Amino acid sequence: MKFNPIFFDLDGTITDSAQGIIRAVQYALESFNISASKESLIPFIGPPLRDSFAQFFPGDPEKIEQVVAKYREYYGEQGLFEARLYDGVADLLRQLAENGHILALATSKPESFAVRIIEHFDLTHYFTCIAGAQLKGTRTDKPAVLRYACETLGITPSEDCLMVGDRKYDVLGAHEVGMPCAAVLYGYGSEEELKKAGADQICRDVKALRKLLTGE
Structure with missing residues (x-):
């Protein structure tokens, strides 16, 4: 071997798994009145989630934790199964x-x-x-x-x-x-x-x- x-x-x-991840990111960002296209969110696939959200909330760890929680709210119930x-x-x-x-x-x-x-x-x-x-x-x-x-x-x-x-x-x-x-x-x-x-x-x-x- x-x-x-x-x-x-x-x-x-x-x-x-792009569909489920991107929908979860959009769901999380929309809770903060932020809109983002699917194409712009492809870089979220791969790196640690908090690192990716930091670009939207630089220097604000409290908001990063809040948006991560919103992401998991969608992803944990639905997004993780939106994959093939x-x-x-x-x-x-x-x-x-x-x-x-x-x-x-x-x-x-x-x-x-x-x-x-x-x-x-x-x-x-x-x-x-x-x-x-x-x-x-x-x-x-x-x-x-x-x-x-x-x-x-x-x-x-x-x-x-x-x-x-x-x-x-x-x-x-x-x-x-x-x-x-x-x-x-x-x-x-x-x-x-x-x-x-x-x-x-x-x-x-x-x-x-x-x-x-x-x-x-």
Whole structure:
């Protein structure tokens, strides 16, 4: 096995979750009488939520917490289910698990939401570990999530591990903890963004990712 364990991002890597996230952001901003187009909110997919909302409320942590709470009000009830699996991803996870790979989810999304999404799509049995952020605002960046996931698995990050993600945060986070990152172009990050971040591999689609991970 070339890479083991393999850490997967969620949004933009396993699920196309833009609709639910963007609707939740719009719902939250509208409670503060702020309107924003869908296109302008694409950057919310990937980084920690509080960091993204800070651009609307710079230097106002109290309002940031308020808008995050409004976001979760929508997302926790409806938005997290407004997503779809990317074609071929479930089969790839099944194949990797059957081939003996240890799979972990590593997302900046709150862990409780990530667990519900993975359960919703019936993928729980493929993952040894589901690691995410804490609702109270700790362990939100990708390096912290990856370190937590590695601790849970009882391993030390190394070149034998692999992070799979779609944004620069996945690449930079993986490199910070000492593992390579394969970036996918079917998610929300551009090829320019991912190359600039230093992605070790770039996969244009799930088929290319399968070839990298399984050799098939």
